[in-house]
Amino acid sequence: MSENEERGGCGAGMVAASSPHAARAGRDVLDAGGNAVDAAIATVLALAVADPINLSLFGRCQILGLTGERFWAIDGTTCAPMVLPEVQADKTRTGFAATPVPGLLPALDRAHRRQGRIALADIVAPAYRLAEEGFVIPPALGAIWQEKGGALAADPGARLFYLKADGTPYGPGEHFRHPALARLLRALSHDLLALGHDRAEREALARRIAASGGFVTAEDLAQDATGDGEILHGTLAGHALTTIGRQGWGHTLVQMAAIIEAGGFDPGDPDFAEHIALTVLCALADRPQEIGTLTPKPFGMPLEMLCDPAFAQARATLIRKQARACDTGARLVVAFGAPGIRADRDTTHLSVIDAAGDMVALTGSIGPHFGAGIADPVHGVLFAHSYRMASDPRAGARDVTEMTPCLVTGAGGLRLAIGAAGSERIPGAVMQVLVGRLMRGLRLREAVEAPRCNWLGGALRLHEGHPAxxxxRARGYTIVTSPRDHRRHLGIVQAVERDAAGCAGAADPAYDGASV
Incomplete structure (x- = not known):
């Protein structure tokens, strides 16, 4: 991880991303005169090359931006095909049967048409070079590739493009090239929607999907299902927070901030760490769907209630009461269950700020590592997995995941872009970094590196070395210690900021990211 330590000026701006190769791609576009939107597009295209376990061109994203004083959001999620055969109640869709209509490229196209500054070819060029020339696989990516890549052998396309000639996975320090993806990127360099606009291309892709048991049609590929996203606002420590609405988990982030504000929780209070931990648990418990699924709770609360000031005050009062009780830790295990580890459902995030102070926070995903574990045999693009199609299959239904990109504005001209990977861990990770930066007065890198918490049922997960x-533990909490790496992480945060002193960026040490 790197950070601009001098803070004497921003130059062209700053990019933070989960791959050092992708962060450099975005920075190169800033240096070439691109704005925050141009750099974000360059970065995410490079992530589709250099972080293939977490993102592909057939994935989904949520984009939040600030241009001048205007906030905007684009909902680039995946969705189910418009025609979707029924499945037996006891069956779960997997593989091509759970492959959704992609949303990433249409969202990037919408962003560039509305907000981009430089030519698309110049934006695509860094990702093209990465795919054509290849890159050295960094440590965490390589470790996950070796741990989970073996499953790709079951699919001919994934095996061809993401395993070595002998069928073994790539690993740390090895060189990876993707010439087929480079050819596709070259085709996209003048039109990000070339696959959908070219009738022959989209019909051929649809035939390949259908031949493997999928339901995405040429008509689905021709449609642009993206749209403007809902925007939410909150406050924390005298700063304005802006995030996305029901297309992600922004309500949970705003609720956490509202509880902290309503409770007057003070970093100088010995109980502050417990207050924050209980705030995270409360916000997770208040979500109207079961964690890890899209299944509605029988008595789930409306999302609007989560951000209501009176509701936040009531929750803050409850948290103070819990922090005074002697048996809270034991009660939580009874109420929420003993700890259990479920499969990773990771995402990736990038944050950009440019010389003008414009910002983009973009979170993208293909579901589990390597998405659906299948790839197009021509272009070598991994298909996303749709949780909606797997668990609640309805024609045209949109995937709603835990993405929570966030922008902060406030005192001293501060502008901060932040987001994270990690499914339900995302809003809690973002909030705890903001608490460190805005309430504790930590520098951005210190706030990102500070130990955090999250929950497994009623067990409290703490980073190794957590000061509380x-x-x-003495208060009776069941503690599960999490190492600060890609295994069982507590959210992987990428953030950049600008204030009167200059720019800074930070990438979470749990993964391979960089800020440049």
Missing amino acids: ADRL
């Missing part, structure tokens, strides 16, 4: 671990 002994106190919370």
